[in-house]
Amino acid sequence: MNNTVVRNIIRFFIFLLLQGLVLKGIDLSAGEFDYIHIIIYHLFILLLPLNMPRWSILLVALFMGIGVDLFYDSPGVHASACVFTAYLRKPVLQFLEPQGGYNINEVPSLYHFDISWIVIYTSLLTFAHFLWYFSMEAFSFVFIFDIVLNTIFSFIISIIFILIYHFIIRPKY
Amino acid sequence: MQNLLQLFARVGNLILFIILEFFCIYLIVNFNQEQKSIYLNSSSLLTSGLVNRYDNFTDFLTLRERNEQLAEENSKLLEELINLKTNIDLPPEKTDSIQKYKLISAAVINNSIRQKNNKLTLNQGRNQGLVKGQGVINDEGLVGIVNDVSANYATALSLLNLQTNISVRLKRTNEIGELQWDGKSIKRLTMNAVPPHVEVVVGDSVVTSGYSTIFPPDIYVGSVVEVKTDKRNGFLSLEVELNNDLSKLDYVYVIENLKAEEQLELELNE
Numbered sequence: 001m002n003n004t005v006v007r008n009i010i011r012f013f014i015f016l017l018l019q020g021l022v023l024k025g026i027d028l029s030a031g032e033f034d035y036i037h038i039i040i041y042h043l044f045i046l047l048l049p050l051n052m053p054r055w056s057i058l059l060v061a062l063f064m065g066i067g068v069d070l071f072y073d074s075p076g077v078h079a080s081a082c083v084f085t086a087y088l089r090k091p092v093l094q095f096l097e098p099q100g101g102y103n104i105n106e107v108p109s110l111y112h113f114d115i116s117w118i119v120i121y122t123s124l125l126t127f128a129h130f131l132w133y134f135s136m137e138a139f140s141f142v143f144i145f146d147i148v149l150n151t152i153f154s155f156i157i158s159i160i161f162i163l164i165y166h167f168i169i170r171p172k173y
Numbered sequence: 174m175q176n177l178l179q180l181f182a183r184v185g186n187l188i189l190f191i192i193l194e195f196f197c198i199y200l201i202v203n204f205n206q207e208q209k210s211i212y213l214n215s216s217s218l219l220t221s222g223l224v225n226r227y228d229n230f231t232d233f234l235t236l237r238e239r240n241e242q243l244a245e246e247n248s249k250l251l252e253e254l255i256n257l258k259t260n261i262d263l264p265p266e267k268t269d270s271i272q273k274y275k276l277i278s279a280a281v282i283n284n285s286i287r288q289k290n291n292k293l294t295l296n297q298g299r300n301q302g303l304v305k306g307q308g309v310i311n312d313e314g315l316v317g318i319v320n321d322v323s324a325n326y327a328t329a330l331s332l333l334n335l336q337t338n339i340s341v342r343l344k345r346t347n348e349i350g351e352l353q354w355d356g357k358s359i360k361r362l363t364m365n366a367v368p369p370h371v372e373v374v375v376g377d378s379v380v381t382s383g384y385s386t387i388f389p390p391d392i393y394v395g396s397v398v399e400v401k402t403d404k405r406n407g408f409l410s411l412e413v414e415l416n417n418d419l420s421k422l423d424y425v426y427v428i429e430n431l432k433a434e435e436q437l438e439l440e441l442n443e
Contacts, residue, residue: 054186055185055186055189058186058189058190058193059189059193062193062196062197065197069200074201074205075200075201075203075204075205076196076197076198076199076200076201076202076204076205077197077201077205077208079197079200080194080197080198080201083190083193083194083197084190084194087186087187087190090186136197136198136201136208139201139207139208139211139212140211140215
C-alpha cells in the first residue's frame with residue numbers, strides 16, 4: 001500500500017518533468033505539417049491503482065494537468081483533458097473487464113495484463129485524451145480539420161512511446 | 174436525507190467532474206489570449222442576435238401605440254401650421270381677431286364610397302369635443318364634414334356626397350367657387366359658379382377659401398383637369414381632381430373653429 005503511494009508520487013514527478021522538459025522540446029514539424037506532438041504524461045492517470053476512488057483520481061489528474069500547463073504556458077487546457085480522461089477511466093475499465101473481474105490491488109500495466117488488453121485500454125483513453133486536448137486548444141469547431149489531424153498523428157506516435165515504456169519498465173505497482 | 178446521500182454517492186463523481194471541467198474552462202478562457210478572444214467573440218455573436226430579435230418583437234408590440242402618438246403629434250403640427258398661415262396672411266393690427274383652429278385626430282372606422290350620399294364613421298365623439306358642422310381633413314386634403322355625434326363616435330358626410338357644397342378658391346386668380354360632387358367619379362369633383370371672364374388654365378391649384386366656419390383657408394384640395402361652360406347660366410364649371418384618395422382613409426383630423434360661434438351669431442343677426 002505504502003509502496004504504491006510512493007511509487008505513484010515519484011511517477012507523477014517523472015512524467016511531469018519528462019513531458020515538460022524533454023518531450024515538449026522535441027519538434028517534429030516539417031514545414032506546414034505541424035501535426036505531430038509526443039504526449040505521454042497521461043499514462044500516469046492510466047497507471048493509477050484500480051482500487052483508487054474515482055474522486056481522488058479526478059483531483060490527482062487535475063493537479064497533473066495544471067502541472068503540465070505550467071510548462072506549456074496554457075492554463076487549463078491540459079488540465080481539462082486530464083480531468084476528462086480521469087472521468088472516462090472507469091467506464092473504459094468496466095467495458096474491458098475480463099472474465100472473473102479485476103484483482104483490485106493491481107495496476108493496469110503489462111505486468112498484470114496481456115498485451116492486447118493494454119493496447120486497447122491505452123488506445124481508447126489516449127484517443128479520448130487527445131481529442132479533448134486538441135479541441136480545447138483550438139476552442140472552436142471551426143478548426144475541426146486541424147483537431148482531427150492533430151489527434152490522429154499525435155496518437156500514432158505517442159502510442160508507440162507508451163508501449164515502449166510498458167515493455168521497458170513493466171511497472172508492477 | 175438518506176436518499177440525498179445515496180444520490181450524491183451515485184452522481185457525486187459526475188458532479189465533481191463537471192465542477193473541475195468548468196474550473197478548467199474558466200482558466201482557459203481567462204488566461205489564454207487566443208481562446209479568450211474566440212470565447213468573447215462567439216458569445217457576443219449569440220447574445221447580440223438575441224437582443225436584436227427581442228427588440229424587433231417589442232417594437233412590433235408597441236406599433237399601434239406609436240401610430241396613435243404620431244397621429245396626435247401630426248395633428249398638433251398641422252394645427253400650428255394652419256394657425257401660422259392665418260397669422261401671416263393678415264396684417265399685424267388684425268391678429269387679435271384672427272380665427273383659432275384646433276385639430277382633433279381620429280381614426281376612420283367605417284367609410285363608404287359606392288353610394289350617392291357617402292358617409293364615414295370616426296372613433297371620436299362629443300366627449301372629445303366634436304360638434305356637428307366641423308370640417309374633417311387628412312394630411313393630403315379635404316375629407317368631409319361632421320354630421321352627427323354620439324358620446325364617443327361621430328359620422329361625417331364624405332366629400333363624395335350630393336349635398337356637398339364647399340367654398341373654394343383658385344389659388345392663382347383668387348376667384349371663388351362652389352365645390353360639388355356629381356356622383357360619378359370618386360377622384361373628381363366640380364367647382365361651379367366661377368365667373369366666365371376668369372382665365373383658367375388646366376393644372377391650376379384649388380384651395381379652400383376660408384369664408385365658411387368649417388375649413389380654414391388655403392388647404393390644398395386638388396388641381397383643375399378640365400374647363401367646361403355651364404349651359405344653364407354661362408358660368409364656368411371646372412373639373413377638379415382630388416389630391417387625396419377617399420377610398421383609402423385611416424387617420425383624419427377634425428377641425429374645431431374656436432371662433433365659429435361668434436362669426437355665425439353675427440352673420441345671423443344681419
